[in-house]
Amino acid sequence: MIQVNKLSKIYNETTVLNINNLEIPRGQSFGLVGNNGAGKTTFFSLLLDLIQPSTGNITSNNIQVNTSEKWKSFTGSFLDESFLIGYLTPEEYFYFIGDLRHQNKADIDSLLAQHEEFFNGEILNNKKYLRDLSKGNQKKVGIIATLIGNPEVVILDEPFANLDPTTVSRLKKIIKDLADNPNVTVLVSSHDLQHTVEVCDRIVALNKGEIVKDIQTSEETLQELELFFAV
Amino acid sequence: MIKKFIYLEWKTFTRSASFGANVAMKILIGFLMVYFSLIFIGMGVGAFYVLRKMNLEPLSTINKFLIYYFLLDLVIRLLMQAIPVLNIKPLLILPFKKPTIVHFSLGKTALSFFNWVHALFFIPFSIVLVLEGYDTAEITFWLLAAFSLIYINNFLNIILSNIDKLFVVFIALILALAAAQYYKVFDITTFTAPVFQGFYETKGLFLIPILVLAGLYVFTFRYFKNNLFLDAGLSKKEDIATTENLSWLNQFGTLGTFLKNDIKLIKRNKRSKTTIVMSIFFLFYGFIFFGNTHQPEVMHIFAGIFVSGGFLFVFGQFVPSWDSSYYQLMMTQNIPYRGYITSKWWLIVIATFISTIIASFYLFYGWEIYLTIVVGAIYNIGVNSHLVLLGGAFTKTPIDLSSAGGAFGDKKAFNVSAMLLTLPKLLLPLGLYAIGLYLGNKTIGLALVAGAGILGFIFKDKVFSLIEKRYKIEKYNTISAYKQKN
Numbered sequence: 133m134i135q136v137n138k139l140s141k142i143y144n145e146t147t148v149l150n151i152n153n154l155e156i157p158r159g160q161s162f163g164l165v166g167n168n169g170a171g172k173t174t175f176f177s178l179l180l181d182l183i184q185p186s187t188g189n190i191t192s193n194n195i196q197v198n199t200s201e202k203w204k205s206f207t208g209s210f211l212d213e214s215f216l217i218g219y220l221t222p223e224e225y226f227y228f229i230g231d232l233r234h235q236n237k238a239d240i241d242s243l244l245a246q247h248e249e250f251f252n253g254e255i256l257n258n259k260k261y262l263r264d265l266s267k268g269n270q271k272k273v274g275i276i277a278t279l280i281g282n283p284e285v286v287i288l289d290e291p292f293a294n295l296d297p298t299t300v301s302r303l304k305k306i307i308k309d310l311a312d313n314p315n316v317t318v319l320v321s322s323h324d325l326q327h328t329v330e331v332c333d334r335i336v337a338l339n340k341g342e343i344v345k346d347i348q349t350s351e352e353t354l355q356e357l358e359l360f361f362a363v
Numbered sequence: 364m365i366k367k368f369i370y371l372e373w374k375t376f377t378r379s380a381s382f383g384a385n386v387a388m389k390i391l392i393g394f395l396m397v398y399f400s401l402i403f404i405g406m407g408v409g410a411f412y413v414l415r416k417m418n419l420e421p422l423s424t425i426n427k428f429l430i431y432y433f434l435l436d437l438v439i440r441l442l443m444q445a446i447p448v449l450n451i452k453p454l455l456i457l458p459f460k461k462p463t464i465v466h467f468s469l470g471k472t473a474l475s476f477f478n479w480v481h482a483l484f485f486i487p488f489s490i491v492l493v494l495e496g497y498d499t500a501e502i503t504f505w506l507l508a509a510f511s512l513i514y515i516n517n518f519l520n521i522i523l524s525n526i527d528k529l530f531v532v533f534i535a536l537i538l539a540l541a542a543a544q545y546y547k548v549f550d551i552t553t554f555t556a557p558v559f560q561g562f563y564e565t566k567g568l569f570l571i572p573i574l575v576l577a578g579l580y581v582f583t584f585r586y587f588k589n590n591l592f593l594d595a596g597l598s599k600k601e602d603i604a605t606t607e608n609l610s611w612l613n614q615f616g617t618l619g620t621f622l623k624n625d626i627k628l629i630k631r632n633k634r635s636k637t638t639i640v641m642s643i644f645f646l647f648y649g650f651i652f653f654g655n656t657h658q659p660e661v662m663h664i665f666a667g668i669f670v671s672g673g674f675l676f677v678f679g680q681f682v683p684s685w686d687s688s689y690y691q692l693m694m695t696q697n698i699p700y701r702g703y704i705t706s707k708w709w710l711i712v713i714a715t716f717i718s719t720i721i722a723s724f725y726l727f728y729g730w731e732i733y734l735t736i737v738v739g740a741i742y743n744i745g746v747n748s749h750l751v752l753l754g755g756a757f758t759k760t761p762i763d764l765s766s767a768g769g770a771f772g773d774k775k776a777f778n779v780s781a782m783l784l785t786l787p788k789l790l791l792p793l794g795l796y797a798i799g800l801y802l803g804n805k806t807i808g809l810a811l812v813a814g815a816g817i818l819g820f821i822f823k824d825k826v827f828s829l830i831e832k833r834y835k836i837e838k839y840n841t842i843s844a845y846k847q848k849n
Contacts, residue, residue, distance in 0.1 A: 180695045184839050204697045214846075215692040217624070219631040219764065221604045231620040232696045261604045261631070 133158040133285065133317045134179070138188035141174055141341075149174045149341040151188075156319070156334075158284075161311035163332030163349075164321040165357065170338040172321040173211065176289050179319075180209055192285060205233075208278035209287035215274050218263030222255045222273050225262060226280065233281030240280065247276050250302045267294045275303065279310075286310060287319045292327045300327065307331040325361070329354045337361075364459060368467045400483055407487030411495065422492060422505075426559035427552045433512055434537050436481070440520040441530040444477045455591070465587045469580070472517055481513050504569040508562035511572035518579045522586065602631070617699070621706030628685060629678075632764035635685065638677045642714070645673025646722055649736065653728045660805075663732070664796040664812060667739030668747070668789065670722050674714035675743055676788075679751035680758070682707045683834075687761040687845040694842060700831045704752055708827075711748045715740050731805065738813045739792070745816030747788045749826045756833040759844035791815065 136154040140147060149171040156162050164172050177183045179190055181197045189196050192203045209215070217225055223244075230240040244256065254269050262270060271294055278286050291307075292300050308331055310316050322328045328335060329349055337345035337360065345360060347353055414421040454464055472478075489506045493499050523529055543549040561568045609626060612619035629635045652658050652666035669676075678685075683703075686693055693703070719740040726733045792812045799808025819826070834841075 180691075182691055182694060182839075182842055204695065207695070209695050211691065214689055215695075217689045217692070219627060220624075221606045223606045224627070227608075228620065228624060229696065231617070232698055234697075259604045261602060264602070264604075 133160075133193060134319075135191045136188070137190075139178065139185055139190060140187045141171075141178060141183065142186040147341055149178070151175070151343060154336070154343065156317060158317055159311075159314040160334055161307065161318040161332045162320070163328040163335045164319065164338060165323070165325055165328050165335060166321075166338035167323075167361070169340070171341040172338060173289055174341075175338070176209070176211060176287055176319070176321065179287065180207070180211075203285075206284040207287065208280065208283035208285070210271075210274040210278045210291070211287075211289040213267075213270055213274070215277075216262045216270055219261055221261060222258070222265075225273060226277060229277050229280050235281050243280060244276070247279075247306070250276065250299065250306065252299065268296060268299065271295060272299065275306075279306075284315055285317050285319070289321050290323070291320060292322055292324050304331050325357045326354060329357065364463055365467065368463075372471070399480075403480060403483035404487050407484040408491055410484075410488055411491045422497070422563060423556065423560055425488070426563075427556040429509070429559045430551060430555040431537065431541070433516060434533060434540075436477075436513070437516045437519060438530050438533045438537065440477055440516060441523065441533065444475060444517075444520055451591070452593070455593075461588055461591055462584075465584055465591065469518075469521070469583060469587070472521060473514065475517070478513055478517055481510075485509055501563050505559075505563040508559075508569040508572045511569075511576040515572065515576050515579055518576075518583045521583055522579075617702040618706050618709065621703060622709065625685075625706060625710050628764075634762060634764050635678070638674070641677045642673030642718070645669055645676070646718060648673075649722070649725055649732075653725065653732050661793065661797050661800060663735050664739065664792050664808070665789065667735040668743060668792055669739075670725070670736050671715050671718040671740035672743045672747060673718060675711050675747055675751055678714070679707070679711045679748065680754065681760075681762060682752055682755040683841070684755070684758055684760055684762045684845075685764075688764060690842060690845045694838065700834055701827060704827060704830055704834070707752060708748055711751070712744050715743050715748070734809060738809045738816070741813045741816035742792050742819075743816070745819030746791070749819060749823070749830065750788050753826075753830050753833060756830065756837045756841075759837075759841050761845045761847070 134154075134156040136151050138153070139149065139151045141149040148169075164175065166172050174183070178185055179192070179197060181201075181203075184198065189198060191197065193206065195203045197203050217228070220228065226240050226244060227237060230237070244251075248256075251272060255265075255272060262273060265273070271291070275288060275291055278288065288307075291303060295303060304327065307318060307320065310318050311331065311333065318332075320328060320332060333349055335345070335347050335349060335353060335357065336343055337357065345357070347356065410425065411421045414424050451464060451468065485506060489502050492502050540549075540551050544551065558568075562572075607627065609623045612623050612626075615622065629639065648669040649666040652662050683690070719737060722736050723733065725736055792815070795811040795815060796808040799805070799811045
């Protein structure tokens with residue numbers, strides 16, 4: 133589904149990302165782990181054509197992301213709060229994204245109903261604009277918005293950060309359900325090794341922009357990763 | 364401890380966005396400040412002689428109107444003077460004593476422009492009074508009283524600023540008082556003038572405002588100190604949100620989706636609301652030119668462009684920066700650039716149209732004047748709307764929607780490419796009109812300008828493709844610029 137070819141990103145002669153070859157097949161749930169500055173967000177930004185690669189390219193479903201915009205119709209993503217429109221209510225935001233993804237109001241309402249538990253009664257009908265929600269609640273809105281319009285690729289940057297323990301376990305279930313769908317490719321990045329191991333079939337560890345580990349998840353994966361990141 | 368505060372203040376000053384602006388802008392701001400200072404000083408010195416020439420006693424005449432002066436000052440403060448909260452939150456957990464924090468933030472307001480600008484009027488005026496033989500001591504008392512009143516306003520503003528829309532009440536009060544005085548129903552100055560005069564004539568009366576000021580300071584101090592908690596005085600004000608569907612816009616498809624969003628954008632953010640107020644001011648711009656025989660006739664078209672173009676200039680100029688805080692979202696959604704630009708274009712067109720209709724009060728100057736405005740509107744829709752959108756591709760200043768400041772010309776938005784695009788907005792119609800006047804008469808001039816507008820309208824699709832291409836080229840630069848907030 134996603135193919136990375138000789139990709140690199142260089143800022144002022146510092147290489148922040150350098151991936152020679154990486155292939156993510158359709159339906160895989162892909163976890164990206166690494167310390168701060170390892171290049172996780174840079175990789176996702178390149179995948180979403182928010183920054184330009186210094187060399188190489190990424191194709192998503194055989195569409196090269198920095199030359200064509202067709203990938204936008206099947207990709208859902210949430211990197212940070214700058215993906216939210218602060219002056220809208222959560223409902224308005226969902227309908228807005230829905231309009232852009234050609235979903236009608238009923239589609240959105242049914243999606244929201246499905247995730248009522250995840251919202252924990254703190255999101256809908258709360259008479260608050262998104263800018264006034266807490267960080268965690270903003271994140272909930274952003275994550276659910278990526279699911280609008282049945283995307284084939286879902287990209288979440290640090291989805292577990294800022295969430296309460298109950299919401300984290302509910303989110304894990306949502307991601308697992310997505311991963312079970314053979315048509316949906318999920319990409320998740322995180323600092324939290326345990327959460328990532330739990331929801332992903334495959335884990336790639338980045339360090340200073342290079343791939344240092346690429347493992348299919350098994351019983352031993354967590355231990356292996358913890359050992360790797362221990363000083 | 365105060366030294367540490369001053370250090371922090373100095374850093375906020377030197378590292379503020381406006382200080383970092385380019386030299387040309389600094390010179391311009393400096394020039395404006397000197398200009399206004401001179402006007403005030405000139406008023407202070409001149410007032411005495413002008414009033415005496417009119418056979419009025421200067422001091423008592425000024426005293427008569429001081430009540431309006433101070434009320435108006437309060438309104439202006441409520442509208443514009445921000446309470447300097449000095450970045451208090453990080454200080455709370457550091458070893459600073461709470462009273463010190465409050466004293467310092469209150470003391471800081473005393474140095475505000477809104478206070479010392481009055482000194483530029485009152486001090487020269489007082490000096491002139493003394494030179495003209497008024498009693499030095501008594502004038503000093505009068506001056507002290509006036510300054511106490513100015514500072515009373517300063518602290519009133521701090522206390523009252525939490526109450527929304529209070530300035531409307533004061534404006535209404537001023538209008539009511541002024542109207543009552545004008546129609547000789549009730550004259551407030553008969554009550555207040557003796558008081559102000561008393562500061563000069565009656566010994567010791569000036570102590571009253573000073574005492575009031577001291578009391579008010581203590582009150583403000585206590586109020587702030589008791590509210591120095593995250594969930595009290597330092598809490599962010601949250602608006603009660605209402606979900607609006609605006610479903611009547613659905614019939615316009617994608618365009619409707621964007622229009623819905625833009626309407627909410629304008630309604631729910633301080634910064635964009637200020638824009639609307641600004642564009643209303645533009646409506647009255649024509650009064651400077653029409654019916655003013657000092658202005659050359661060719662300048663009429665200038666006014667024509669401005670009257671209907673207020674929204675275009677103050678809102679359109681900052682497309683796509685209005686969406687800067689969520690630009691990354693827009694870039695990853697299934698959004699055709701054309702739909703996005705078209706919706707902004709329609710917004711500008713609708714606003715221009717409405718402005719033109721409201722501007723029909725210019726018909727009092729005759730239909731020729733109104734025709735100029737209509738022609739200006741045609742040019743705005745046909746040519747200028749495209750130019751502002753094109754200019755937007757080069758404007759890479761993120762907009763903080765929640766702050767009201769900088770609605771007119773954000774300092775950082777001042778860049779060469781945007782400047783160059785401003786020229787055709789004004790000079791081209793001016794040139795066309797001048798040619799028309801030179802060739803024959805006004806009608807030819809107006810026809811030429813309107814023709815340019817219609818031509819622009821005909822080639823709209825072509826121009827839009829060009830704009831779209833520009834936006835795509837600038838995409839990465841724009842994204843990275845919008846990420847750098849402040």
